Amino acid sequence: MELTPKTLLDMLYYMKLTREIETRIERKLYRQGKIVGGVYVGRGQEAIAVGSCIQLEKDDCICPSHRDMGAFLIRGITPREILAQYMGRKTGLSQGKEANMHMGDMQRNVVAFVSMLADTIPVAAGIGMTYKMRKQRNVVLCYFGDGATSRGDWHEGLNLASVQKAPVIYICNNNLYAYSTPVEKQMAVKDISIRAQAYGMPGVTIDGNDVAVVFKATQEAIQFARNGGGPSLIECKTFRMTGHSAHDDVKYVPKELFAEWEKKDPILRLESSLLRNKTVSEDEVKRLAARITREVDEAVSLAENDPFPEPSETLQGVYSDQTAEAPLTFANRFFHR
Amino acid sequence: MAPVTYLEAIRQGIWEEMERDSSVFVLGEDVGIYGGAFKVTEGMIERFGDDRVIDTPISESAIVGAAIGAALMGMRPIAEMQFADFISCAFDQITNFAAKCRYRWGAGVPLVIRGPSGGGVHGGPFHSQNPEMHYVHTPGLKVVAPSTAFDAKGLIKAAIRDEDPVVYFEHKFLYRRIKEELPEGDWIVPLGKADVKRSGKDISVITYGAMVHLALEAAATLANDGIDLEVVDLRTLMPLDKERILDSVKKTNKVILLHEDVRTGGIAGELAAIIAEEAFEYLDGPILRITAPDTPVPYSPPLEEFFLPKTSDIIRVARQLVAY
Numbered sequence: 001m002e003l004t005p006k007t008l009l010d011m012l013y014y015m016k017l018t019r020e021i022e023t024r025i026e027r028k029l030y031r032q033g034k035i036v037g038g039v040y041v042g043r044g045q046e047a048i049a050v051g052s053c054i055q056l057e058k059d060d061c062i063c064p065s066h067r068d069m070g071a072f073l074i075r076g077i078t079p080r081e082i083l084a085q086y087m088g089r090k091t092g093l094s095q096g097k098e099a100n101m102h103m104g105d106m107q108r109n110v111v112a113f114v115s116m117l118a119d120t121i122p123v124a125a126g127i128g129m130t131y132k133m134r135k136q137r138n139v140v141l142c143y144f145g146d147g148a149t150s151r152g153d154w155h156e157g158l159n160l161a162s163v164q165k166a167p168v169i170y171i172c173n174n175n176l177y178a179y180s181t182p183v184e185k186q187m188a189v190k191d192i193s194i195r196a197q198a199y200g201m202p203g204v205t206i207d208g209n210d211v212a213v214v215f216k217a218t219q220e221a222i223q224f225a226r227n228g229g230g231p232s233l234i235e236c237k238t239f240r241m242t243g244h245s246a247h248d249d250v251k252y253v254p255k256e257l258f259a260e261w262e263k264k265d266p267i268l269r270l271e272s273s274l275l276r277n278k279t280v281s282e283d284e285v286k287r288l289a290a291r292i293t294r295e296v297d298e299a300v301s302l303a304e305n306d307p308f309p310e311p312s313e314t315l316q317g318v319y320s321d322q323t324a325e326a327p328l329t330f331a332n333r334f335f336h337r
Numbered sequence: 338m339a340p341v342t343y344l345e346a347i348r349q350g351i352w353e354e355m356e357r358d359s360s361v362f363v364l365g366e367d368v369g370i371y372g373g374a375f376k377v378t379e380g381m382i383e384r385f386g387d388d389r390v391i392d393t394p395i396s397e398s399a400i401v402g403a404a405i406g407a408a409l410m411g412m413r414p415i416a417e418m419q420f421a422d423f424i425s426c427a428f429d430q431i432t433n434f435a436a437k438c439r440y441r442w443g444a445g446v447p448l449v450i451r452g453p454s455g456g457g458v459h460g461g462p463f464h465s466q467n468p469e470m471h472y473v474h475t476p477g478l479k480v481v482a483p484s485t486a487f488d489a490k491g492l493i494k495a496a497i498r499d500e501d502p503v504v505y506f507e508h509k510f511l512y513r514r515i516k517e518e519l520p521e522g523d524w525i526v527p528l529g530k531a532d533v534k535r536s537g538k539d540i541s542v543i544t545y546g547a548m549v550h551l552a553l554e555a556a557a558t559l560a561n562d563g564i565d566l567e568v569v570d571l572r573t574l575m576p577l578d579k580e581r582i583l584d585s586v587k588k589t590n591k592v593i594l595l596h597e598d599v600r601t602g603g604i605a606g607e608l609a610a611i612i613a614e615e616a617f618e619y620l621d622g623p624i625l626r627i628t629a630p631d632t633p634v635p636y637s638p639p640l641e642e643f644f645l646p647k648t649s650d651i652i653r654v655a656r657q658l659v660a661y
Contacts, residue, residue, distance in 0.1 A: 061410075093442055094441050094442045095443070097440055098442065102441065102442075103441075103442055104444060105442065106409055106410075106444050111406075111444075112442045114434055115433075116429050116434075119402065119429065119430060119433065120402075121399075121402070122399035122400075122402025122403050122430070123405050123409070125399065125403045126402060126403030126404060126405060126406025126407040126409075126414075127407070127410055128406075129391075129406070130407045130410040132388075133362070133388050133412070153398050153399065153429070153430070156394070156398050156399035157399050157403075159394055159396065160393060160394060160399040160400075160403060317439055318440050318477050319479070319501050320439065320445060320499075320501050322576060324476065330614055330615055334614075
């Protein structure tokens, strides 16, 4: 895939759509009590998921993290499905069993994230090994944050993927904080990409807020993987322009840091460059924004009117061939015989 | 047909499934040229190639994680834990990822995690454990623990064909100590079905794994005294065959729960609760447990002998219970 004006416009659309849905979720629906539990968004990091995932082929696969909504959207998960998932509705991808971005669909080759960070690192290796066994030229994009790189599974998974030459592109959004812990308290290395050397794979550090840069670095790694070269690690330097979650007042981040990264906002950067070189007009930008607002309005309204699951659905879906027993089954039978 | 050991039965089961279905493959530590620490995968790499018999780094979590990834893509991985003790290193992948995929987002993970468990071979604290209950306690997993060559082969084949993640505990003490003639052809032992290994009328001994053989030995001795034990082999710990368990208790009215696992949190406690709840009015005596003590598995022969339940324990307890 070439970085054509069309691709750039598509990326602008997905980044802005991500921003709009996440803003509604974090700053409206959550505060209105329409979304309960944990809310984790990727504000400021949109270029990473979008710039990488946009170039995948149908049979490729992604293992996104909770801050990669753009990757879900590109794989065809709809705003309505995302919002229904967040609102615990039957129409969400997990049918109410799971929260927020913890969703997947193997029909669309999207693996659901788990809260134990880095668990998808070896899982992605296994998917890549499967492509190899089946002699398919497909690749896996596996996303995670800086925090995940401290877990053992991250290291085990990268090592196994490299030994097996699994076609996986490991994409780190280094947003400088793991919850409240700054990166210098997480690791003694300056760049996470240097760890790639330890596992014998290429590793690069790039500007994660420049979608064209993300696109090109991923493109190179995808080509390398499709040609049998094995996995790569791409570290995208970025910043989390919000708290760890919606309830986090984020007092531990100096205000100057937010101000500094505000200027590097990936959406503003792409938009102004497209305006500057006249790929789009002011008018087209306005129309795009209006279209996105309309799409999200519609998705919110559909999701809000979607049904909740039946309470007894709690018991279903644990196994392929049996339903769990309700807690009082025997007692009820015993006293009513 | 020549008699087949318990170990060879597992090997045959895996081999036949790999012949039958090209999506079945094996991964683990030393499973390739070396054929596995106990030789369960011996000869497989020559037959099926290193694409389907994959030697891995010493990374149990990554072994299971990779197996999950492959299973999500429709493969049928069999992940070997060199010793079942090492499965703890993969606990998170098994209990949080594999076990919950179907429930969380409807994705089947048809994989088998297998390895040798159990004591009696002086393996010490890290080569003798019975870790099955960690997995029985995790909804989404099926847990298997065969006691005979016939069951071992039939259950491994059923486990490989199952749509859910199965943790399959082999008992290393039985690997080469028991053998039997096996039927020809393609057959399985379905998961979730207990088996009455000896029918009797006085006391039900409900057990699994290597302890089945101790119960049968005890039953043979006690038969001389006119005490008739029924030996129920669970074969699958999850799902539990409640019907077969309750039928046996309702017939004999007395029950001994026997396992090699430690006492607290062992399956005996769960069985006792089920029996107390659902067969209370049939009981003619206390529900008794014979288990290992709540300690790690010790190494020195006199200590390990003390740790493991013995045939003489079953005989003594059965005599007391029958007289109650």
